[in-house]
Amino acid sequence: MLEQRYRWKNKHLRMHVSVLDGKTSPTILLKNALYLNQTFRQWMRANIWIYEDRIVYVGENLPPNIETCEIIDCTNEILVPGYIEPHAHPFQLYNPLTLAAYASQFGTTTLINDNMALILHLKNREAFSLLRDLCSIPTTMFWWSRFDSQTEILNEEEIFSHSNVKSWLEHDAVLQGGELTGWPKLLNGDDMMLHWIQEAKRMRKKIEGHFPGASEKTLAKMMLLGADCDHEAMTGEEVYNRLMQGYMVSLRYSSIRPDLPQILDDMKRLGIEAYDRLLFNTDGSSSTFYEQGMNDQMIRIAIEKGVPVIDAYNMATVNVARYYSIDHLHGSIATGRVANINFLSSIENPTPVSVLAKGKWVKRDGVKVDDAYPTVNWNQYGLTPMELDWDLSMDDLQFSMPFGLKMENSVITKPYSISIDASEDELPSDHDECFFTLIDRNGKWRINTLLKGFATSLPALASSYSTTGDIILIGKNKQDMFHAFNRMKELGGGIVMVENAEIVCEVPLNLNGIMSDLPVEKLIEQEKKLLVELEKRGYKFSDPIYSLAFFSATHLPYIRITQRGMYDVMNKTVLFPSIMR
Numbered sequence: 001m002l003e004q005r006y007r008w009k010n011k012h013l014r015m016h017v018s019v020l021d022g023k024t025s026p027t028i029l030l031k032n033a034l035y036l037n038q039t040f041r042q043w044m045r046a047n048i049w050i051y052e053d054r055i056v057y058v059g060e061n062l063p064p065n066i067e068t069c070e071i072i073d074c075t076n077e078i079l080v081p082g083y084i085e086p087h088a089h090p091f092q093l094y095n096p097l098t099l100a101a102y103a104s105q106f107g108t109t110t111l112i113n114d115n116m117a118l119i120l121h122l123k124n125r126e127a128f129s130l131l132r133d134l135c136s137i138p139t140t141m142f143w144w145s146r147f148d149s150q151t152e153i154l155n156e157e158e159i160f161s162h163s164n165v166k167s168w169l170e171h172d173a174v175l176q177g178g179e180l181t182g183w184p185k186l187l188n189g190d191d192m193m194l195h196w197i198q199e200a201k202r203m204r205k206k207i208e209g210h211f212p213g214a215s216e217k218t219l220a221k222m223m224l225l226g227a228d229c230d231h232e233a234m235t236g237e238e239v240y241n242r243l244m245q246g247y248m249v250s251l252r253y254s255s256i257r258p259d260l261p262q263i264l265d266d267m268k269r270l271g272i273e274a275y276d277r278l279l280f281n282t283d284g285s286s287s288t289f290y291e292q293g294m295n296d297q298m299i300r301i302a303i304e305k306g307v308p309v310i311d312a313y314n315m316a317t318v319n320v321a322r323y324y325s326i327d328h329l330h331g332s333i334a335t336g337r338v339a340n341i342n343f344l345s346s347i348e349n350p351t352p353v354s355v356l357a358k359g360k361w362v363k364r365d366g367v368k369v370d371d372a373y374p375t376v377n378w379n380q381y382g383l384t385p386m387e388l389d390w391d392l393s394m395d396d397l398q399f400s401m402p403f404g405l406k407m408e409n410s411v412i413t414k415p416y417s418i419s420i421d422a423s424e425d426e427l428p429s430d431h432d433e434c435f436f437t438l439i440d441r442n443g444k445w446r447i448n449t450l451l452k453g454f455a456t457s458l459p460a461l462a463s464s465y466s467t468t469g470d471i472i473l474i475g476k477n478k479q480d481m482f483h484a485f486n487r488m489k490e491l492g493g494g495i496v497m498v499e500n501a502e503i504v505c506e507v508p509l510n511l512n513g514i515m516s517d518l519p520v521e522k523l524i525e526q527e528k529k530l531l532v533e534l535e536k537r538g539y540k541f542s543d544p545i546y547s548l549a550f551f552s553a554t555h556l557p558y559i560r561i562t563q564r565g566m567y568d569v570m571n572k573t574v575l576f577p578s579i580m581r
Contacts (some may be wrong), residue, residue, distance in 0.1 A: 007329060007338075008054065016056045019049060022064035026051050027359065029063060030341070033074035035333045036081070038318045041310050043347070048079070050339045053358040058335050078347055080313050081332050082109030082340030082357060083295040084320040087179075087208070087231055087250060089284025091117035092545060093465065093507065094523055095383075095515040096130075100139035101362075101373040102520035106293045107350065109340040109357040110140040110330055112175055112320075114284065115168060119146055119159060121469060121512050124167055126382040131173050137373055138357035140330065140338065142175045143168075144208060145200075147193050148182035151467050151552040152562035152574070165196050169203060175324050176200065178208035179231075181555035183222060184572075197226035206324060209247070210555060219245045229323070231281050234259050236266020243277055248323050250279040251315070253298050255289035255543045256410050260298060264305040275311035279320050286545040287524045288531065299350035309347060316350075378511050385492025386464055386513035390443030392485045397478045399423070399435055399448045401566070401576065405559055407453035410541040411550040415559045418450050427476040429457040432538060435481065437473040438466070438552070438561050438578075441513070445578040447565055454547070456538030459500065460484040464493040464513030465545070467552040468563060495548070497533055505529045 008016070018024040030048040035058075037044045049057040063069065085103065088111040090096040100111060118127040134141045145168035149156055168174055177200035180186065186193045197207055209222055209230035219230075223245050231250035233239045234257065242249045253260035260280075280298040282290070293300070295316045302312035321331025329338050339359035342352035355363040362372040378384070399422040406416040420433060427433060436451035441464065451474060460480035463472045471488070475481045475498075484498040487506065493513025497504040507526045509516050516523050527545065534544050541547065552562045560567045565577040 016051055016054055019051045019056045019063065019065075024051070025065045025067040025069045026056065026063050027069065028339075028356075029066060029069050029071045030074045030077075030079065031062070031071060033077055033079045035079035036310065036313055037334075038081075038310070038314060038332050039334070043078075048074075048333065048341075050356075050359050053339055053360075055333065055335060055337050055339050058333060074343075078344040079333060080107075080342050080344060080350070081317040081330070081337075082342055082355070083107045083299075083316040083350075084110040084112070084330060085282060085295055086112045086279050086320050086324070087114075087252075087281035087283050088112060089114045089116070091515055092284050092286055092549070093509065093516055093527065094287055094520050095378075095511055095517065096134060096141065097137065097373060097376055098516070098518070098520050098523070100134075100137060100141065102287075102290065103294050104139055104355055104357055104362045104372075105368055106290075106296045107342040107352040107355055108294045108296070109138070109342075109355065109362075110142070112142040112144065112324070114146070114179075115143050115174075116146050116150075117514060119164065119168065120149065120153075121514065122382050124164065126380075128171065130381045131171065133376070135173075138360045138362050139373075140340070140358070141173065142324075142326075143171070143173050144176045144178060145169050145171075145174050145196075147177060147180065147196050148185070149468070150181040150555045151560070152554055152564040152567050153468055154563050162192065162195075166199065169196065169200055169205065174205065175326070176206035176208050176228075178206075178227075179210040180207065180222070180227060181210045181553075183209065183211065183227075186225060187218075187221060194225060201226055204325065216241050216245070219247070223247065229279075231283060233263065236263055236268075236270050236272065239263060239267060239278075240270055240272060243272070248277050248279065250281045251298070252281055252283050253301065254281075254283035255285035256546050257283065260301050261305065264302060264307065268306065275307065275315060276319060278315050279323065280315045286527065286543050287520050288527050289543075290520065291524055293351055296350040296352070303348055303350075313350070378517065383511040383515070385510045386441065386489075387492070388441070388443065388489050392439075392482055394478070396439065396446055396581065397435065397437065397448070397473075397481065399450060401449040404433070404450035404452055405436065405551070405561060407451070407541070407547070410543045410547050411553070411556055413551065413559055414557075416452055420450075422450055425478045429476065432456045434458060434474050434476055435478065436561070437471075437481075438563075439471045439473065440563070440578075440581075441470050443581060445563070445580050447561055447576070447578040449561065449566065454539060455534065458497070458534070458537040458539075460498040461495070461534075462488040462498075463495045463548050464488055465495055465509055465548055467549055469512065469514050470552075470563065472548055472551065495530060497530065505533050 028050040209227040212232040229248035318331035321327035343354035460475035462484035
């Protein structure tokens with residue numbers, strides 16, 4: 001039975017009560033702890049009794065039975081609830097398990113996760129089996145259900161069929177529908193999406209928006225159609241507009257949108273001093289961005305910007321829990337809650353010294369607890385090394401498109417007219433144009449163009465990491481592009497850079513070509529090297545991982561390269577179709 005349906009069976013509940021009666025010993029006693037009580041909005045002293053994964057008492061009393069109890073004197077400790085990340089994309093080269101293990105070291109003990117990679121790449125039976133098994137790890141894992149692919153894929157009607165989406169929405173671990181990257185379709189009359197929103201509402205689940213730059217009128221329309229929250233505010237004025245229309249507003253600090261410091265300054269200027277309708281999120285940042293922390297970093301920034309300390313902690317804890325109606329389990333240190341507790345060295349330093357997740361130590365006195373998170377046999381979920389039964393040919397690298405993609409920043413691409421000769425096997429390094437190919441992972445189709453602004457002297461980069469898991473080839477030298485592709489194929493998926501037929505760096509992604517099974521700490525090392533080598537070759541933006549992910553992402557302007565072909569986002573038309581191989 002799923003954890004989220006009945007968190008504890010009857011026999012467990014009776015056992016919890018027996019701890020209060022003195023018939024059973026708590027497993028952990030946190031004695032004389034100074035903790036954040038969010039009901040009274042005060043720092044209070046109490047004794048906290050824990051039995052296995054649950055807080056069974058918070059108050060002045062001590063347990064009568066301490067026979068098998070670990071007793072910790074918390075006189076010099078400061079305790080806050082485990083942090084909740086409400087907007088995780090757990091497939092940004094890392095995987096759900098490695099992200100959870102890494103996040104726990106910074107005090108984030110609950111993740112609410114995107115299901116995009118699961119619905120695109122796995123059968124529901126495999127995906128739901130993974131969700132079930134992840135219930136046993138120390139981190140609490142919730143999910144959301146996508147309503148569209150945020151790109152143009154060839155089998156969208158099959159993947160995002162009514163039965164598929166409905167089965168996700170009905171899943172006990174799913175807390176919301178969205179994020180609504182396809183909201184323009186909704187406004188233009190997509191009644192199936194509106195029906196899914198209605199179904200989510202019927203199930204008392206939330207709808208997460210995705211409304212960058214939305215006008216007041218659009219925000220009002222989306223609220224009428226069922227949106228509850230939006231994480232795309234980039235200024236204090238946009239926060240204000242969303243709050244005025246009744247939204248929960250999720251403030252973002254991410255690798256491609258590190259907006260939080262400026263937003264908080266804007267809010268102060270605008271006189272926004274009410275924080276109950278605000279959350280924090282890191283929006284699936286690349287692993288290197290997480291090197292200095294996750295939600296703890298956002299709390300720290302908020303405190304430094306003058307947000308009242310208790311409100312800063314609440315935005316990462318109880319505000320999230322109340323919004324999602326899981327505050328009977330999460331978001332506070334109180335009787336009956338899951339034992340997710342962070343131990344701080346000071347109130348002003350939200351990065352924990354020790355962490356309890358579901359009553360298990362995952363970090364103790366500044367040291368990661370080994371083996372706190374289990375190993376996983378990914379094969380049983382269909383997450384195996386990518387196997388390609390086809391070869392790249394010279395015909396696949398023919399470039400005759402009249403216009404290409406021009407990068408404006410890490411993720412925005414505009415069209416531009418191609419004026420150089422792209423018929424040669426190598427492009428010179430006196431400009432920033434590269435060959436660009438998107439090719440079906442099953443070898444059925446391809447689309448070729450030029451990419452301007454990505455790099456000036458990059459011989460070859462091959463990546464199986466993309467929005468859809470199709471293969472991206474970028475470079476100035478076709479022969480090196482062949483070498484990069486073949487090495488990526490040999491690895492079973494990954495990101496590979498080649499120069500003069502030699503491998504410069506690589507990031508193996510042996511889980512279906514989209515994720516690594518390495519701990520995030522080791523992934524950071526690989527990702528850093530990739531960024532350094534790309535910067536040497538002219539990459540000038542902040543996040544190449546998101547660049548690769550979003551070349552096909554049609555929720556962003558202006559021109560995208562998709563399975564269907566070159567796609568004009570604003571006019572919703574395919575300009576040049578993909579070519580069958």
